[in-house]
Structure formats: structure tokens, C-alpha cells
Amino acid sequence: MSDQLETISDYYKKVKDGKVTIFETDDFVAGTSHFNITMRKYCSSRSPYSRRDYYRVSLIIGKGKFQYGNQTITIESPSLFFPSLNIPYSWECEDVIQEGYTCLFNQEFFSGNSELQFFKKTSLFKEWSSPLVVLTEEQTELATLYFDQIYRINNSSYPFRCNSIKSNLVSVLHLALENRMEDVSMNNLPANVRLYRMFDELLNKQFPLDSPTYPLELKTASDFADHLHVHVNHLNSSVKSVTNLTTTQIIKERILEESKNLLKYTNWDIAEVGYTLGFEQPSHFNNFFKKHTDHSPLQFKKTLII
Incomplete structure (x- = not known):
């Protein structure tokens, strides 16, 4: 590949x-x-x-x-x-x-x-x-x-x-x-692809996030592994074999994507956005967002061009 x-x-x-x-x-x-x-x-x-x-x-x-x-x-x-x-x-x-x-x-x-x-x-x-x-x-x-x-x-x-x-x-x-209503049957997929598909569906079912009252539930590779009843190492190896990305990378990319959507399209304050995404402290969300975008959430919100 x-x-x-x-x-x-x-x-x-x-x-x-x-x-x-x-x-x-x-x-x-x-x-x-x-x-x-x-x-x-x-x-x-x-x-x-x-x-x-x-x-x-x-x-x-x-x-x-x-x-x-x-x-x-x-x-x-x-x-x-x-x-x-x-x-x-x-x-x-x-x-x-x-x-x-x-x-x-x-x-x-x-x-x-x-x-x-x-x-x-x-x-x-x-x-x-x-x-x-x-x-x-x-x-x-x-x-x-x-x-x-x-x-x-x-x-x-x-x-x-x-x-x-x-x-x-x-x-x-x-x-x-x-033309896709007959999606590939789970039983016809290799085991690693089948597990990745279940992870992918579980991840995307959590979004979009509608309210700070219902924060993100599954946030880590271990959370998903527990929910899928597999060892986290097995989940990680299956996901990596299909996507060339780690489970954690995929989760973080999806959380980052949702954070941008919430900052763009809701009137929630930055602390609410961070809490809804699973960050216990606003500073943790600020550090995460800045690390991946080179901007703080506040800077992103102020300079946004929709």
C-alpha cells in the first residue's frame, strides 16, 4: 500500500x-x-x-x-x-x-x-x-x-x-x-475489517452532538473496545490494518471535526463545547484544539469565515 x-x-x-x-x-x-x-x-x-x-x-x-x-x-x-x-x-x-x-x-x-x-x-x-x-x-x-x-x-x-x-x-x-441498500454483509468481511466497520459505525453514531446535557460517551480506544467486547490491542491492530491510522488518531480527528462544527454553528460558549466533547477542564480542550489547529478555540471562532 x-x-x-x-x-x-x-x-x-x-x-x-x-x-x-x-x-x-x-x-x-x-x-x-x-x-x-x-x-x-x-x-x-x-x-x-x-x-x-x-x-x-x-x-x-x-x-x-x-x-x-x-x-x-x-x-x-x-x-x-x-x-x-x-x-x-x-x-x-x-x-x-x-x-x-x-x-x-x-x-x-x-x-x-x-x-x-x-x-x-x-x-x-x-x-x-x-x-x-x-x-x-x-x-x-x-x-x-x-x-x-x-x-x-x-x-x-x-x-x-x-x-x-x-x-x-x-x-x-x-x-x-x-443502489447500496444491500451493503456488504458483515459475515462476508474479513474479521479485521468487520471489527473496524463496527468501530466506525459506533463512532459516527455519536455525532452530531445536540446538547451539553448529553456529552460524548465513548472518547477513548478503551471505551470502544469495552463496548465492542474486545481487547483494546485487538481493536487497535484491526483498525490500523484497515486504515493505516491508530484508533486514537481516528477518534481525535472526529472529535476535532465536531469541535469545529460546534464552534461554527452553535452559540455555546467554549467551556460548553469542551465539556460536551468530553474535556473535563476548559484548558484541556483549549490545549487539544490549539495543538491540532495552531489556533485557540476563541481565535478560531473570531476569525471564522463561513
Whole structure:
């Protein structure tokens, strides 16, 4: 498995160095919500095998193949592609003519909308599920309509374009889920992947947090191991084998993500946010947040651009 990680900045630099104008990139600032979309007729014939730190949602019309982790996935019919952030992949065109669209967006964009948050509790973007949804002719027409709208709005000056983009993206994701009601059976998964899936579902069921009256219950790897009735070392090794991340890293990333949401979208004071996330002292939350963002919660709240 590749250890390389391509960031949005890396991708934009690669596109710029290749002198191919695909995305308008001047507005990208790390740490802020970011979304972009391009037509796939401009895509390169090959892409490098690596993980990405950003989400992609593609409507693929045209033959080709993905090397996705240890799998080779051939595309012969119109399909939606939803790769996991933790699985490296590459793409190779087998048709000169490629149609459709590719969207890319970061964690801040994904986390900034309650409707999008819902999809973290589903099989989309998960390591244990297929990244591909093959579409019928009718579904292809519908998906194309949604992507056409996203592309048009993204290139407009409409002041509420972010809301409109998210609404259409939600429709694309729901279209994918319609074909996913037969999610991979637990019994068909390897033991390590099965345990990781149970951990992932348990983690994401806790969010979003609605009130300081009901603070986060499961906060550590040991909490999750106890709830899943396994030894913490077994949980840690299973999670690491699937994601290349430790259980603690994943929990902390999810808590950090939720902390930003609570600071952005609630009127709770900083002590309430910290307490709801499981920090007994405001100073503990302050130190945690500053360590991972280089800003205190108060600085983040004051300088926030929504």
C-alpha cells in the first residue's frame, strides 16, 4: 500500500505544472471549506497511485480501470465513484473520449452541513465497501442533471451557491445509496475489517452532538473496545490494518471535526463545547484544539469565515 498522500494543494500544483487549466484554484486556503468541480473530458489518461486527503465524487462515462488498494476495478458502464480517503488508487483511461464530472472537496466542506454529515453513517467513502456504483440509463440521466447543476452554479456569482451545490451533491449521494441498500454483509468481511466497520459505525453514531446535557460517551480506544467486547490491542491492530491510522488518531480527528462544527454553528460558549466533547477542564480542550489547529478555540471562532 502506498504511503504517499496527495493533498488538494499537491493536486492543484500538479495541474498547474502540467499547464492544464482544469480547476480555478486561487480561492483555495487550507483549513477552510473548499469545493471544486471539473468536466472529465479534461482528465489525464493516467493518475498516480496514492491516497488523497480530500474527497472525490465522480460521474464516470467512458471506459477505464482503477487500481484501488489491492483491487483492479474495470469501468465499462456509467458509474459513480466514491473512494475512501484511506485507500490509495490510480486511474487509467481505456477510451479516448471521457465524459462526466469530478468533484473534489475537503473535510471542512463535508463537515459544514448536517445533510452531508448523515453520509458518514452510511457505506459511502468507507474502506469496507465498494467505491463504485454502476448506474442505469435513467440514473445516468439524473446524475448528469445534478452534476450539470453543480458545475453551472459553481461557475456562477450566485451568492448562495455553496448551499445550492451542497443540495445537489446530497442528491447525488442519495442516488448512490439507492443502489447500496444491500451493503456488504458483515459475515462476508474479513474479521479485521468487520471489527473496524463496527468501530466506525459506533463512532459516527455519536455525532452530531445536540446538547451539553448529553456529552460524548465513548472518547477513548478503551471505551470502544469495552463496548465492542474486545481487547483494546485487538481493536487497535484491526483498525490500523484497515486504515493505516491508530484508533486514537481516528477518534481525535472526529472529535476535532465536531469541535469545529460546534464552534461554527452553535452559540455555546467554549467551556460548553469542551465539556460536551468530553474535556473535563476548559484548558484541556483549549490545549487539544490549539495543538491540532495552531489556533485557540476563541481565535478560531473570531476569525471564522463561513
